[in-house]
Amino acid sequence: MNLAGKVAVVTGSNSGIGLGIARELAKAGADVVLNSFTDRDEDHRLAEDLGRETGVSARYIKADMSKGAECRALIEQAGRVDILVNNAGIQHVAAIDEFPVDKWDAIIAINLSSAFHTTAAALPGMRAAGWGRIINIASAHGLTASPFKSAYVAAKHGIVGFTKVTALETAEQPITCNAICPGYVLTPLVEAQIPDQMKTHNMGREDVIRKVMLERQPSREFATVEELGGTAVFLSSDAAAQITGTTISVDGGWTAL
Incomplete structure (x- = not known):
């Protein structure tokens, strides 16, 4: 699972699942671009520390995933993108008739629309390079539902559907697109x-x-962030070249019920 020479961009990756995935990709040899909506000294130090720890090039680029233009600018600033991990996400819990409209809009923008913008910006470069991996972090809630999470469930179901369309549009090219569906991490x-x-x-x-x-x-x-990172490394490898348009559940059996 050697990813040396590849460049991975992971959205929403200055903590949690995104950082765990970025770390595992870096340990496999990929250069990485970390991202979040802040632009603090500690964000850039995080990338520097990751680079020293793993021996790869690691950068931090600020981009607000609620804004389509900034999503696309992230890809442009990254330059080369071989592996794109659409991970950024937020959550809010409320009944449908009480769900704040601004929260709905933000969740759909960050959890779903951002993946459209980054993917649209990254695909031309992947096609030109003749290789690409797109990994969307969905959720068990992309395959099932829970009450009071209407925006999150809708967005994650949307991510699963978007994954399938991306895979079909790239099926005859050496580009794959898959979704990882974590349970509780x-x-x-x-x-x-x-x-x-x-x-x-x-x-x-x-x-x-x-x-x-x-x-x-x-x-x-x-589930652990290391397990999710390992799944992302596998999907980025040559062993997964014919795995596309599908979901991989890392949920301890949740969606088997």
Whole structure:
């Protein structure tokens, strides 16, 4: 799974799943571009540290994934893009008739429309280079649903559909497009929620994880960012050259129910 000589752009990658994927791609030898909507010194240091840690070139480029023009500018500034990972996403929970319109618009823009803009900008370069990998981070909620998550579920279902269309439009070229569908993943954001859940439910850590947070995940274990990164590395490799237009669930059996 050697990705030396490839350049990977991972949106929403200064923390959590995106950073985990970027780190695994870098460990496999790919040069990486990190991204988020902030432009802090620590964002750029994060890329520098990742480059030193893995021995590849790592850069940080600020781009707001809620704005189509900035999504496309990210690809332009990155220059060469061999591997595009559309990971950026946000969440909001509310009943449909109470769902704030601005939250709906933001979730659709960041979780779905951004992938359209980055993909549209990256495809000409991939076609010219004769090689490309597009990996969209969907969700178990791209294949099933939960109440009170209408915008997120709609966006992630949209990502799965967009993945299939991209794959069909590139099927006769050495370009693939697939979606990874994680279940619950142990990120710093999720880790920080555990103490509050323990207090709310008056449970120990293991009980609150198994009985509350992972109620719908049959394995009763979180997926890890390293596992998602490993899946992205596989999909970027030559071994996955004929895998396109599909979803890979990393959800501990959630969507098997």
